[in-house]
Amino acid sequence: MAMTDRRSGDSATVSTAVPARLDRLPWSRWHWMVVLGLGTVWILDGLEVTVVGNIAARLSEPGSGLPITSAEVTGLAAALYVAGACVGALVFGRLTDRHGRRKLFMVTLALYLGATALTGLSFHAWWFFVFRFLTGCGIGGEYAAINSAVDELIPAAYRGRVDLVINGSFWLGAVGGSLLSIVMLDTGVFPAAVGWRLTFALGVVLGLAVLLVRRHVPESPRWLFMHGRGEEAEELVTSIEREVSTSTGRPLEPVDRRITIHQRGAVGFLTIARTVFRSYPRRAALGLALFIGQAFLYNAITFGFGAILTRFFSVPSGHTGYYFAVIAFGNFLGPLLLGRLFDTLGRRPMIAGTYILSGLLLFGTAWLFGRGSLSAVTLTACWCVVLFFASAGASSAYLTVSEIFPMETRALAIAFFYAVGTAAGGISGPLLFSRLTETGVVGDTVLAFGIGAALMTAAGIVAAFLAMPAERRSLEDIATPLSAAS
Structure with a gap:
């Protein structure tokens, strides 16, 4: 299993079995540590983002300790958060x-x-x-660093479901944030100027706990051997194998698959751009379609959801958190229950199916809403069903762009598609949907739903033609590394 090394010009050419050794590992406690250390930050993101949206009305009230309007929180601050996420990514x-x-x-x-x-x-x-922008920078950077690390550490047989559940765990935080905001908005529990500040403090405390676990997550052995640190990669994989074998009580199968690469330093930005758009134009089109589609669908539903409930169904502003907790839970159930099918039934049918089905269901919801056939409860139920499928699809967008491009471009590819999709749906989306949902006109809200549904459905059709059969395949088989020896 040792790495062989020979010199070719100024670079070392190495042959290694590191990817195959990682991919053939059985699931173990070590993999759970990776999931907990890297994936749980999305719970914090969901908690914090949801709380901010739910406490917007309280922040704008006299006595909050912050001179700011509700529109500034949900408009300017939200746009700055998203802009920061794009820059950070x-x-x-x-x-x-x-x-x-x-x-x-x-x-x-x-x-x-x-x-x-x-x-x-x-x-x-x-x-x-300012600090909403910087918070966004941090979370944007997390998307790039975490998704690339997870996909390179998790065995190929489990990569799809694990990636989906990790990205979908955002909605566990959203459930907590929705319920927490109910407590924080109760001035009988906390003064108006204190409760919202404590929500941020709680997020920090939970984040520090994640940081303690994350200290034990190693560097990606795939990244190490690509960057001239082959000996370190071999030693790390050997220690992982020893830990996995001990915890599972099973001997590991021998590996005879190897990959030969020219070790190199960092790849230039122009090389990355040329690779993504010139060498893989169909994959680039797929990534853009998936990210833009899911961004607009989510903005169509979740942006202004509180205003829709209060304006059209007279739900008290302090109670909207209960409704959002329901749809957030539906969002998490989608990746949790459907994730396994992305590894068994396959990427193409599942990505296309979840996108198209969620788009069609949202069209149906818009039609029922326009007819006046829905109540606050039944609208929430419709949203929950739509997002059950949409969440699995949206999470698969991150999985897709992290596995269909060469390893040297992986983190930046995730960052680019996340930034473009988020900018399109997360900056223009709030500006568009806030105007549509705040008018109080039923037809405007129906139009908002229709735009999100149309883009989601179109992305699903694109996936039906362009999605890659990446299930249970090594990352190096899906996209040959740029450094691979010919």
Whole structure:
């Protein structure tokens, strides 16, 4: 299993079985540690984002301790958060490919925690805006660093379901955030100027716990051997194999598959761009379609959901958290229950199916809403069913772009498609949907639903033609590394 090394010009050519050794591992406690260390940060993101949306009305009230309007929280602050996520994804995605997964997933979590803590100390609107932007930078960087690390550490047979559940765990945090906001908005429990600050503090405490677990997650052995640290990669995989074998009580099967590469340093940005768009144009079109489709669908439903409930169904603003907790739970159940099928039935039918079905269901919901056939409860039930499928599809977008491009481009590819999709749906989306849902006109809200449904359905049709059969395949088989020896 040792790595062989020979010199070719100025670079070393190495033959290694590291990818095959990682992919043939059975599931073990070590993999659970990776999931807990890397994946649980999405729970914090869901908690924090949902709380901010739910406490917007309270922040705008006299006595909140922050001179800010509800529109500024849900409009400008939300757009700055998304803009920060786009910037963070691109900057930290590039650094992740250059300096390694581990360094960056520690840095991005530290930035996220620090900015979240300082948001809770806001006494001026500009301070709140600045640290919402920086919080977004941290979470954008997390998407690039975490997804690339997870896919390179998890065995091929489990990669799809694990990636989906990790990305879908955002909605567990959203459930907690929805219920937590109910308590924090109760001035009988906390003063108006204190409760919202404590929600940010709680997020920091939970994040520190994640940081303690994350310290034990190693660098990606795939990244190590690609960057001239072959001996370290071999030693790391050997220690992982020893731990897995001990915890499962099963001997590991021998591996005879090897890959030969020319070890190299960081790949230039132009090389990455040329690879993604010139060498893999169909895959690039797929990634853009998936990210833009899911971003607009989610904005169509979740942006202004509280305003829809209060305006059209007279739901008290302090009770909207209960409704959002229901749809958030439906969001998590989708990846949890459907994730296994992405590894068994296959990527193409599941990606296309979840996108198209969620789009068609949202069209149906829009029609029922336009007819006046829904109540607050039945609308929430419809949203829950739509998002059960949409969440699995949206999570598969991150899985897709993290596995269909060469390893040297992986983190930046995730960052790029996340940034473009998020900018399209997460910046223009709120500006568009806030105007449509705040008019109080039923037809405008129906139009908002229709736009999200149409783009989601179109993305599913694209996936039906372009999605890759990546299930149970090694990452190196799906996309040959740029460094691979011919």
